Amino acid sequence: MALDNDIESFLDEDFLRRLEKLKILAQKGMKGLAKGEHDSWKSGASLEFLDYREYQAGDDFRYIDWNVYGRLDRLFIKLFHAEEDLTIHILVDMSQSMRWGNPAKDIYAKKIAAALCYLGLANLDRVGITAFNHSLRESRPPERGSRAYLSVLKYLLSLKPEGETDINSSLTEYAWACKRPGVAIILSDLLDPKGFAKGLDALNYGGFDITLIQILDREELFPSLNGYLMLKEVETGEETRIALDSALLERYRKRMRHFLENINDLCRKSDIDYYLSDTTIPFEEMLLDYFIKGTLFH
Amino acid sequence: MQFINPSALFVLGLIPILILIHSLKPKPRQVAVTTLFLWQEALKEKKGGLQIQRMMKNLPLLLQILAVIMGALALARPVLIYPSQMRGNVILVLDTSASMKTRATSGIRFDQARKEALKLIDELPRESQVLIIESRGNPILKAPFSSDKRKLKRIIEGIQPSDEPGRIEKALYLALSFMDPARDDLAFLITDGAGYDFEKITRIHQRVRPILVRGGKRNIGITKFEFRPELDLNDRYEIMVEVKNFNPHPILCPIRLTLNEETIVKKTFGLRALEKKLLIFPYSGLIAGIAEVTLEVHDDFPIDNKAYAVLNTSRDMWVLLVTKGNFFLEKLLAAYPNFMVNAVSEITPSSWDDQTERHDIVILDRISPPSTEKGNFLFIESFSPSIPLSKIGQIHHPQILDWDRKNPLMSHVDLSGLIVESANQVRTDKTLRPIVESRETGLMYSYHKNGLRAVFLGFDMTRSDLPLRVAFPVMMSNIFQWLRPDKFGFSSSQMKAGKSFAIHLDPQTNNFSIRTPSGEWEEHRLKSNPFEYAHTDEVGIYTVAEGEKWRYFAVNLLDEWESNIQVPPVESPSPGTAPHSGSEPATEEFPLWIVFLISASTIVILEWHFWLQGR
Numbered sequence: 038m039a040l041d042n043d044i045e046s047f048l049d050e051d052f053l054r055r056l057e058k059l060k061i062l063a064q065k066g067m068k069g070l071a072k073g074e075h076d077s078w079k080s081g082a083s084l085e086f087l088d089y090r091e092y093q094a095g096d097d098f099r100y101i102d103w104n105v106y107g108r109l110d111r112l113f114i115k116l117f118h119a120e121e122d123l124t125i126h127i128l129v130d131m132s133q134s135m136r137w138g139n140p141a142k143d144i145y146a147k148k149i150a151a152a153l154c155y156l157g158l159a160n161l162d163r164v165g166i167t168a169f170n171h172s173l174r175e176s177r178p179p180e181r182g183s184r185a186y187l188s189v190l191k192y193l194l195s196l197k198p199e200g201e202t203d204i205n206s207s208l209t210e211y212a213w214a215c216k217r218p219g220v221a222i223i224l225s226d227l228l229d230p231k232g233f234a235k236g237l238d239a240l241n242y243g244g245f246d247i248t249l250i251q252i253l254d255r256e257e258l259f260p261s262l263n264g265y266l267m268l269k270e271v272e273t274g275e276e277t278r279i280a281l282d283s284a285l286l287e288r289y290r291k292r293m294r295h296f297l298e299n300i301n302d303l304c305r306k307s308d309i310d311y312y313l314s315d316t317t318i319p320f321e322e323m324l325l326d327y328f329i330k331g332t333l334f335h
Numbered sequence: 336m337q338f339i340n341p342s343a344l345f346v347l348g349l350i351p352i353l354i355l356i357h358s359l360k361p362k363p364r365q366v367a368v369t370t371l372f373l374w375q376e377a378l379k380e381k382k383g384g385l386q387i388q389r390m391m392k393n394l395p396l397l398l399q400i401l402a403v404i405m406g407a408l409a410l411a412r413p414v415l416i417y418p419s420q421m422r423g424n425v426i427l428v429l430d431t432s433a434s435m436k437t438r439a440t441s442g443i444r445f446d447q448a449r450k451e452a453l454k455l456i457d458e459l460p461r462e463s464q465v466l467i468i469e470s471r472g473n474p475i476l477k478a479p480f481s482s483d484k485r486k487l488k489r490i491i492e493g494i495q496p497s498d499e500p501g502r503i504e505k506a507l508y509l510a511l512s513f514m515d516p517a518r519d520d521l522a523f524l525i526t527d528g529a530g531y532d533f534e535k536i537t538r539i540h541q542r543v544r545p546i547l548v549r550g551g552k553r554n555i556g557i558t559k560f561e562f563r564p565e566l567d568l569n570d571r572y573e574i575m576v577e578v579k580n581f582n583p584h585p586i587l588c589p590i591r592l593t594l595n596e597e598t599i600v601k602k603t604f605g606l607r608a609l610e611k612k613l614l615i616f617p618y619s620g621l622i623a624g625i626a627e628v629t630l631e632v633h634d635d636f637p638i639d640n641k642a643y644a645v646l647n648t649s650r651d652m653w654v655l656l657v658t659k660g661n662f663f664l665e666k667l668l669a670a671y672p673n674f675m676v677n678a679v680s681e682i683t684p685s686s687w688d689d690q691t692e693r694h695d696i697v698i699l700d701r702i703s704p705p706s707t708e709k710g711n712f713l714f715i716e717s718f719s720p721s722i723p724l725s726k727i728g729q730i731h732h733p734q735i736l737d738w739d740r741k742n743p744l745m746s747h748v749d750l751s752g753l754i755v756e757s758a759n760q761v762r763t764d765k766t767l768r769p770i771v772e773s774r775e776t777g778l779m780y781s782y783h784k785n786g787l788r789a790v791f792l793g794f795d796m797t798r799s800d801l802p803l804r805v806a807f808p809v810m811m812s813n814i815f816q817w818l819r820p821d822k823f824g825f826s827s828s829q830m831k832a833g834k835s836f837a838i839h840l841d842p843q844t845n846n847f848s849i850r851t852p853s854g855e856w857e858e859h860r861l862k863s864n865p866f867e868y869a870h871t872d873e874v875g876i877y878t879v880a881e882g883e884k885w886r887y888f889a890v891n892l893l894d895e896w897e898s899n900i901q902v903p904p905v906e907s908p909s910p911g912t913a914p915h916s917g918s919e920p921a922t923e924e925f926p927l928w929i930v931f932l933i934s935a936s937t938i939v940i941l942e943w944h945f946w947l948q949g950r
Contacts, residue, residue: 134369230372257370267363270371277375278363282948288377289370296373 055152055321088161088182089113116161124163124179124217126245127153128208129196130225132170133272136198138254138316143198145316146224146252152324153222154189158182163219166192169207170200179217201272202229208236212243221245226252227300234303241307248310250323251300255315258293260286336413336927343410349403357396398942405935408928415925423518424464424480426510427452428543429494430526431471432501433832433874433892437527437900438635439550445496447548448525452491455523455546456484466513467491470506470526471872472499472833480513497872498638499833500894503531507540514542528903530896549902554581555588555606555632556639556898559613560829560891562626562646574616576628576642580606581899589631592616594646595624611895622646625876625887639898643876643889645828651675652815652822655690657682658700663802664715667811668698673822695819695839701795709786709863711818716759716795722782724767724791728760733773733794742770744781744790744817748810753801758794781817786863790814821865829889832874836888837865840881850878852890 092101092112100114127150135143150166157164158181165179166189177192204225211221221240227233227249240247263286268277279285297313304311314323338344368374429452435445456465464480465487478490503526514520525546526533537545559577580586585607592600600616626644634640654668656678668676677694684705691697691710699717707719718726735753738745750771760776763769769777780791801807815822821839830836840847840861849857849868852875859866871877871890879886892898 137367137369226369228369228372254369262366265361265363267365268368268371268374269365271367271369273371275371277371277378279374279378284948285377288380289374292373292376292380293370 088116090116123157124165124219125153125157126179126211126215126219126221127164127166128211128221128223128225129166129168129193130170130202130204130223130227131168131174131196131198132202133199134202134226134228135252137271138256140316141198142226142252142254142316143196145314145320147193147196148320149224149250149252149324151190151193152320154193155186158186158189164189167211168196169204169211170198171203171206173207173210173214179219203231204229204233205231205236208233209239212236212239212245215243215245218244219246220248222248222250224250224252226257228253228257237303237307237309241309247307248312249300249304250312250314251297253313253315255317258315260289262286336415339412339414341411343412344407346403346407346410350400353396353399353403357393394945395942398938398945402935402938402942405931405938409931409935410928413927413931415927423515423520424466424513425455425459426466426468426513426520426522427455428468428470428474428503428506428510428522428524428526429477429491430501430503430506430524431469431494431496431499432503432530433496433498433638433894433897434501434527434529434636434900435496435548436498436636436638437529437551437554438637439548443496444527444548444550447550448527448546449491449494451525451546451548453488455525456487456491459484466510467494468506468510469494470503470524471497471501473502474506474509476509497832498874498890498892499872500831500892500897501530503536507536507543510543511540516542527900529900530894533903547902551635552582552901553634554636554639554898554900555579555586555630555634556581556636556892556895557628557630557642558611558639558893558895558898560628560642560644560893562618562622562644564622565617572618572622574600574618574626574628576614576616577611578604578606578614578630579611579895579898580609581901582634583608585610586632590614591629591631593627593629594618594622596627625889636898636900638874639892639894641874642891642893643829643874645876645887645889647828652696652819653677653694655679655694655697656700657698657702657704659702661700661715661797663796663807664698664700667802667808670808671815695822696815707787707789710788712787712789713814713818714789714791716793719789721787722789722791723764724780724782725762726759727762730758730760730773730775732756733758733775733778735778736772736774738771738779739768742781744770744779744810744813746809746813748806748813750806753804753806754799755794755801756798761791761793788818790818828887829891830871831894832871832890832892834871835867835869836871836877836890838868838879838888839865840879844881847882848880850880852876 089102089105090113092114096114100116102113102115105111105113129146129150131143135141135146138145154164154166161181163179163181164185165177167176168174175192175196177189202225204227208223225233237247237249263281265280266278268279269275301311303309312323312326314320429448431445435443435448437444439447459465461484462482464482465478466476466480467478467487467490469475469477477494478487481487503524507522507524510522510524514522520542522540522543523546524537524543525548527548528545533545537543556579557576558579559575561575563573563575565571565573574592576590576592578588578590580588585605587603587605589603590600591598599618604612604614606612623646626646628642630640632640652671652674654674654676656664656668656676657680658664658678659680665676665678668674679690682702682704683690687705691707691712694710696711696713697704697707698713699715699719701716703717704712704719707721712719714722718724733755735750735755738748738750755773755778758773758776758778761780763777763780767777767780767782769780771777771779776793778793780793782789782791796802796807801810819839821837838847838849844861846858846860847866849859849870851857851870852873857870859868868877874890874892877888877890879888
């Protein structure tokens with residue numbers, strides 16, 4: 038029942054309208070985004086028929102299926118697989134810390150993942166989703182076609198944030214395991230004391246085009262705590278007693294700024310697209326910003 | 336430090352309560368976080384080491400404890416007690432009598448006294464007011480109350496002992512008159528204790544702290560020195576010298592007597608311990624000049640080893656005779672070889688005062704003068720407004736009833752059968768009693784008041800047989816001697832040191848000089864005649880120079896009390912010890928509660944500030 042409700046929230050009219058909007062925007066001359074085409078579609082000899090699509094202005098005339106035109110008196114083009122078609126790997130952090138927040142970060146991450154899946158599938162890309170915490174968890178191998186969207190949703194909704202985070206381990210494992218690199222979109226809060234640079238490096242070496250989307254709660258960025266507190270780490274259960282005063286708060290914010298700056302520096306050096314979003318920002322705004330920069334679809 | 340209200344220290348019992356409250360900290364609110372590693376990094380970043388961190392963590396508790404301590408101390412009313420030597424003023428009495436010139440081991444006794452006085456000044460608190468009295472024959476106020484230590488020490492250093500016998504009681508009474516018992520004023524008496532009943536005085540005056548100086552004890556001294564003419568023998572005199580041995584052992588004493596530096600007596604005599612001997616020496620011959628007696632001994636007190644006398648037989652007398660003519664009087668006056676007579680027939684009122692001043696005796700023969708405030712007068716049937724005697728009538732052939740034979744004016748005078756043709760009937764006030772009386776009126780009076788000496792004869796001597804009698808020159812001589820005793824007959828001019836000496840000067844003298852025994856000359860302006868000279872603090876011969884004329888007078892110690900230089904064997908702080916020893920030390924209190932109250936308030940504000948910062 039809960040799952041059905043969650044599915045409904047992902048399938049509600051509002052959410053779908055937003056996705057459509059994103060899709061149109063993604064298809065309409067956004068920088069770097071061809072109208073449903075990928076470089077891989079242009080590849081030559083061994084094309085595998087995939088599907089028909091109604092002709093749109095600008096499509097290549099060579100792919101107009103005359104037979105269908107003769108029958109239906111409407112222009113349709115043929116879509117083919119190429120051997121190097123785009124695979125989008127969505128890696129979603131499902132550690133315990135993603136459960137935290139209001140709204141919970143995992144919901145926000147799932148919505149982004151769902152949106153990215155929808156857009157990718159709509160563009161006939163192969164989209165795979167893998168969850169991770171201290172290691173890789175359940176995953177859906179990359180698949181193509183809009184029909185896969187519902188099962189993707191069910192998959193996403195079934196994911197529960199639990200366990201500790203080990204981003205390095207998880208990403209490294211994925212890089213080694215994956216035979217067909219592509220675009221890797223990592224959705225995580227990156228709150229791993231052990232760091233994640235090695236994991237990102239592994240993906241880089243694996244030929245992935247990485248996009249890192251950090252999701253944090255507002256309270257993590259700008260805590261509103263005060264007083265005499267016992268801080269308990271949600272993943273490890275470690276406790277620390279503090280008497281929170283304005284000075285300590287200031288130092289925490291400074292540390293957070295420093296942490297984020299380090300991530301930014303790391304991504305810049307590694308040519309990784311980096312986005313920071315807190316859960317108070319509507320996810321589609323974040324994605325819009327993403328699309329404007331045009332780095333999702335090549 | 337002491338506490339006036341120590342029970343307030345029970346407030347310190349709040350400290351354990353504070354500690355208990357702080358230890359009962361509320362349970363910390365548990366908060367789940369995802370960024371503990373960042374919080375931990377932030378905690379580590381706190382400045383200072385672990386110890387300081389712990390201290391800073393407990394800072395509010397520490398400040399609260401400190402505030403409680405300060406508050407408790409303030410409530411307990413602490414005072415700082417410190418010793419204060421004097422609370423009141425100090426009167427310093429310095430004995431400068433002759434005995435302070437006694438030779439000590441180094442210097443004289445007064446050198447020690449001066450040292451003690453300077454030390455006392457140094458040891459006094461800065462705010463103490465000091466008054467200095469010099470004690471000799473008469474006390475002298477040397478310095479009024481002052482806290483200027485430099486000035487006070489300068490004054491003390493300028494004080495020198497004298498040859499005068501001391502009168503400590505007078506100085507002490509003067510000192511006591513300045514003391515305020517409410518303020519704990521104290522008097523310090525620096526003395527050798529010689530010459531007076533030291534024990535009695537210090538016993539009576541509780542607020543007097545004596546400081547005895549010692550040194551020297553051997554003394555033999557002259558206590559009397561007199562010359563007198565032998566009765567009924569011209570040119571024969573007796574010289575009296577009294578000598579006392581103040582030592583506890585017998586002594587042989589050589590003595591020498593000189594007249595005008597010529598030895599007239601020289602002998603040696605023995606004295607038993609503490610014996611006093613009177614020596615009489617006869618002398619015949621000219622007895623005028625300076626006589627000196629010397630004990631040729633070496634002891635610790637040389638001042639009384641010599642005595643002086645100035646011997647005189649006659650002096651010049653200046654006489655103003657105001658008369659229209661009086662043969663007998665003029666003849667009589669001419670018979671005196673030392674009389675200088677100025678005769679005038681009338682009085683010039685404008686120069687009257689000047690004339691009376693310049694003459695030793697003024698004789699008014701039947702001429703009444705204007706006011707005669709000062710001078711020596713013989714009124715013969717004349718009246719002065721200055722004397723309460725007035726004429727109310729005339730009597731013919733008054734009969735002499737009696738005369739006052741004991742009066743010095745009538746010494747060796749016999750007026751029996753005196754015939755007087757006419758005499759003034761007079762009225763007098765109660766103070767005047769007739770020396771010669773007749774049935775109807777007094778015929779002779781004497782008057783002496785405030786520098787005015789007068790003899791009144793109420794009859795014209797030319798209209799009596801007085802000038803033909805032996806009584807006339809005798810009576811006139813008595814009158815002249817009574818009016819100016821200093822100018823007559825033999826005199827041994829000497830006096831005790833410290834007493835003032837009346838110097839009779841020529842009426843025409845305006846300025847004169849006096850040379851002291853130490854050779855210093857002093858210039859004086861004659862304001863009154865006789866001139867009272869008070870600076871006789873030095874034993875020896877003084878010279879009075881009046882123009883070309885020089886006269887002398889002698890000053891001696893001649894005081895048995897002062898010559899007894901033995902220091903009383905009483906318990907008193909010896910030189911060198913603190914001057915206030917034996918007295919109860921005064922204490923001062925300085926309240927400290929305000930200091931602690933301000934500290935407590937400051938700490939509370941600080942704690943509040945830290946608390947606000949923490950929030």
